[in-house]
Amino acid sequence: MENVIIALDFENEARVISFLDQFSEPLFVKVGMELYYQTGSSIIKTIKQRGHRIFLDLKCHDIPNTVEKTMRGLAKLDVDLVNCHASGGKRMMEAALRGLEAGKVGDDRPLLIAVTQLTSTSQEEMNHDQQIPGSLQESVVHYAQLTKEAGLDGVVCSPLESVMIHEACGDSFLTITPGVRLSDSKQDDQKRVTTPADAKQLGSNFIVVGRPITEAQNPVEAYRSIVKEFKK
Template sequence: MQDNNIFIALDFPDAESVNSFLKPFNLLEKKPALKVGMELFYSEGPYFVKQLRDAGYNIFLDLKLYDIPNTVAKSVSSINKLDVQYLTLHASGGKRMLEAAVQNKSKQLKLLAVTQLTSFSEQEMQKTQLTQVSMNDSVKHLAKIAYQVGVNGTISSANEAAMIKMATEESFLRITPGIRLLGDDVSDQRRVMTPRKARENDSSGLVVGRSITQAVDPLQAYQRVLREWQEGDVQ
């Protein structure tokens, strides 16, 4: 994992927008890792991912794979060719699906299992999934399945990072989206946290989107996130 453990979510519609955003970051000696989600990947495709890799960025490919085991296995084999560092899939796809992904990934690719989306509240999760299980119990259950079959870590709210660490082990990654700088709009997220609080709650890495990408000065916002993550909250 990158030393700073911060992933910038490239929530942009096309390559032109991304390239414009990245201009100040291209000059950094230590570049941030970039999260490429479905919107950008479906717009620009694998070739653009390769361009970002050639520019020296580590890539977190956030495709949230969820399908029958055979399809996921073949998808992971194809993604290996892109030389990305991280790939997401849904833990709720089950043990066999997760095992198929693990068995077909390259040595350098780390798999991260999505437990429950950070846009879900407790009530929304239970209503949608027709369950009376609590959010914490659901996340812990899915994290344990992922851990047992060799997935490298989870994607979950920072609220659940310490619990996942206790249920697995220190080396099992706990990457947490839904991160906002103090005072920023939480938008469609429900379970959010500041960088400092996420670190204190045992997150091992952060995904930060709008607090950086929609800032007046994105590089300055990124550096503030780094400071909060590494040294404590900056007012």
């Protein structure tokens, strides 16, 4: 199974099944808020029965007690990767980890990562809208270090930030990177983007790709092309 995660940003289960039916190989897919909030946890069971791994991308962000109980429930779904917002703070992230440990199915808990800064966020937006001074890179590295201190497995970040995160947190600390586009693809609403080959060169452990695959004329061909480029 490859380290290219396909973002299943569809609005219903029928479209998910239609998309997955095109593939013969096991996939690593992302179920985000758009899909999960329309279908509930039944979509997780449907995808798991087909032999695919799941990144459940709900970006939990609340008081520690709420996040801990939420993660305990999500762990029982037997997903492979979940996340929260690093901006929730160290105590919240530690609580998230406790919840996953308490609710895990079998010996292994899902991997837990934290969102640093969304790849749609610009320097100006971070400084003005969030009132966070300094550079975007400084903020991302700070959140990554805080995430590691909390005991999590890695972070969501732009591929452009993978190098500095691995330098600050070590090679075993995972970087899961959206904001990946083929050189001839539209940038859409992403701001900090690279190609799959560049993401690999920069140290991304996993890349998350949505529309360049799901909206391609031939999704299977597009997926395999991105996998091939990322593995170079």
